[in-house]
Amino acid sequence: MDARTTHAATAARSVLEAPDIARVLTRIAHEIVERAKGADDVVLLGIPTRGVHLARRLAARLEEITGKEPGQMPVGSLDITMYRDDLRLRPARALARTEIPGDGIDGRLVVLVDDVLFSGRTIRAALDALGDIGRPRAVQLAVLVDRGHRELPIRADYVGKNLPTSLRETVKVQLTEEDGRDSVLLGARGTAPADGQ
Amino acid sequence: MKRHLISAADLTRDDAVLILDTAEELARIADRPIKKLPTLRGRTVVNLFFEDSTRTRISFEAAAKRLSADVINFSAKGSSVSKGESLKDTALTLEAMGADAVVIRHHDSGAPHRLATSGWIGGSVVNAGDGTHEHPTQALLDAFTMRRHLTSGTGQDLAGRRITIVGDILHSRVARSNVHLLSTLGAEVTLVAPPTLVPFAVESWPCEVSYDLDAVIGKSDAVMMLRVQRERMNAAFFPTEREYARRYGLDGERMARMPEHAIVMHPGPMNRGMEITAEVADSPRCTAVEQVANGVSIRMAVLYLLLGGNEPAVATTRTATEESK
Structure with missing residues (x-):
């Protein structure tokens, strides 16, 4: 794993840097407000690990735009591990936190937030997980990067950057909260299968 | 795993x-x-x-x-x-x-x-x-209960926590599993029982043994009371039940000598009046139902x-x- 990361890092090319990511998130926040006509009933749910950080950043921007007090925007996390369709292909994995905001998601507009949209299988799992938690008015999807290669009929409502990739490439999102810096890296795939699907 | x-x-x-x-x-x-x-x-x-x-x-x-x-x-x-x-x-x-x-x-x-x-x-x-x-899953749920009460939770082990297990150690699979698991998690385990109810070769277990409950109760973070398993007993292990309850049972007065934060645990089923009094079993410090x-x-x-x-x-x-x- 380590060997692959270092290899990918040396071959990787940065496609988005910190200021680009900041700009992109601000734009997505504005789009959410525009589409949801004020973002009053919006609940942001990030998909661990990096989706959660992105959801928190989006929430902060939405609070600025709509003039809400900091912390008023409902934001949470949705772990999809138990709903994955590839569970039986690998050893059981550790679970991440699912944190649904106090008022729940019934009748709200849920915006799922993830870092990379790839096969679409994560989002399918997230939709299944949502169904067990409540019944939102609508569900939308915001992603930082859409790298293509969908395997399911799923599309994002808000896309930070469309990044045409080949299947041999890897897309790695780094965020300050998790990795110490903000960037999106495009690298060549090693022998190990890519993570973050 | x-x-x-x-x-x-x-x-x-x-x-x-x-x-x-x-x-x-x-x-x-x-x-x-x-x-x-x-x-x-x-x-x-x-x-x-x-x-x-x-x-x-x-x-x-x-x-x-x-x-x-x-x-x-x-x-x-x-x-x-x-x-x-x-x-x-x-x-x-x-x-x-x-x-x-x-x-x-x-x-x-x-x-x-x-x-x-x-x-x-x-x-x-x-x-x-x-x-x-x-009984490994019982030990795991006991450790889980302790971790929730005695540490900050996720990711933590039980390093340095003092756990006292009291009662019929000899017949208890719960005690054996707990001793192994709790010591793996870094806790210091003390077994308290009458000498007749301490298992053979207990000195090879990763724990201390005491015959005096009052001596250890004041410095325990959790006290786990075990049921006296009469169905497994084929000999007289102690003179009378009253004597057992007096020396090794947990009553309100003994519980009051436990540290403020300490919890009382019981894997169930409880024999009220024997190893634990109803007062202790029903007190908010007893985690039996939570377990x-x-x-x-x-x-x-x-x-x-x-x-x-x-x-x-x-x-x-x-x-x-x-x-x-």
């Missing part, structure tokens, strides 16, 4: 913390309107109970059902076992029915180990209590970690070699 869960001693610190952390996340399912996950859909879990149990069997059943597994309950009473069927033939029957996991409680120590290493069945074996040997609720989360975590992933290819060869021995 390994393929089977037979003994708490088989778990490394990282295994144990992973189970506790997984249980911590799964505990949140209980607050949801739909208390179910699709993870083990299409898997079959057999509860194979040769000995009476309410708590553990129901707990395993609830855990497997919340993970969407199919559950088959098998109790020795009213089955072919009462007609003289051997463990091997019962196991072969279960294998033929395609059991992915067998949760076994047996009155003989070592029965789960036999089942896991004999090659009779291909699925995972989870020990739900065997004789006076081990039952935590049991479901722990058993979900164990089933998920054993069955949720792909089949470890190692296990098949291992059972095969052990069979040929």
Whole structure:
């Protein structure tokens, strides 16, 4: 794993840097407000690990735009591990936190937030997980990067950057909260299968 | 994690913390309107109970059902076992029915180990209590309860916490599993019992032994009271029940001498008036009911970690070699 990361890092090319990511998130926040006509009933749910950080950043921007007090925007996390369709292909994995905001998601507009949209299988799992938690008015999807290669009929409502990739490439999102810096890296795939699907 | 869960001693610190952390996340399912996950859909879990149990069997059943597994309950009473069927033939029957996991409680120590290493069945074996040997999921749920009360929670172990286990250690599989698991997690365990109820070769266990409850109760972070297992006793281990209760029972006055933050635990079933008074059992410091609720989360975590992933290819060869021995 380590060997692959270092290899990918040396071959990787940065496609988005910190200021680009900041700009992109601000734009997505504005789009959410525009589409949801004020973002009053919006609940942001990030998909661990990096989706959660992105959801928190989006929430902060939405609070600025709509003039809400900091912390008023409902934001949470949705772990999809138990709903994955590839569970039986690998050893059981550790679970991440699912944190649904106090008022729940019934009748709200849920915006799922993830870092990379790839096969679409994560989002399918997230939709299944949502169904067990409540019944939102609508569900939308915001992603930082859409790298293509969908395997399911799923599309994002808000896309930070469309990044045409080949299947041999890897897309790695780094965020300050998790990795110490903000960037999106495009690298060549090693022998190990890519993570973050 | 390994393929089977037979003994708490088989778990490394990282295994144990992973189970506790997984249980911590799964505990949140209980607050949801739909208390179910699709993870083990299409898997079959057999509860194979040769000995009476309410708590553990129901707990395993609830855990497997919340993970969407199919559950088959098998109790020795009213089955072919009462007609003289051997463990091997019962196991072969279960294998033929395609059991992915067998949760076994047996009155003989070592029965789960036999089942896991004999090659009779291909699925995972989870020990739900065997004789006076081990009861690993009980130890895990006890550790989970302690961790919630005594530490900051997820990711933590029990390093430096002082745990006192009081009562019928000799017949207690709960005590044995707890000693192994708690010492793996870094806790300091002290066993307190009359000399007649301390097991042989206890000095090889990773714990202290005391015969005086009052001497250790003042510096315990958790005090676990064990039931006196009269059904396993074939000799006089102490003069009278009153004397036992006076020296080794927990009453309100003794509880008051425990540190402010310390909790009272009991794996159940309780004998009120014997090892624990009603006053203590009903006090908010007693976690007996909470332990039952935590049991479901722990058993979900164990089933998920054993069955949720792909089949470890190692296990098949291992059972095969052990069979040929």
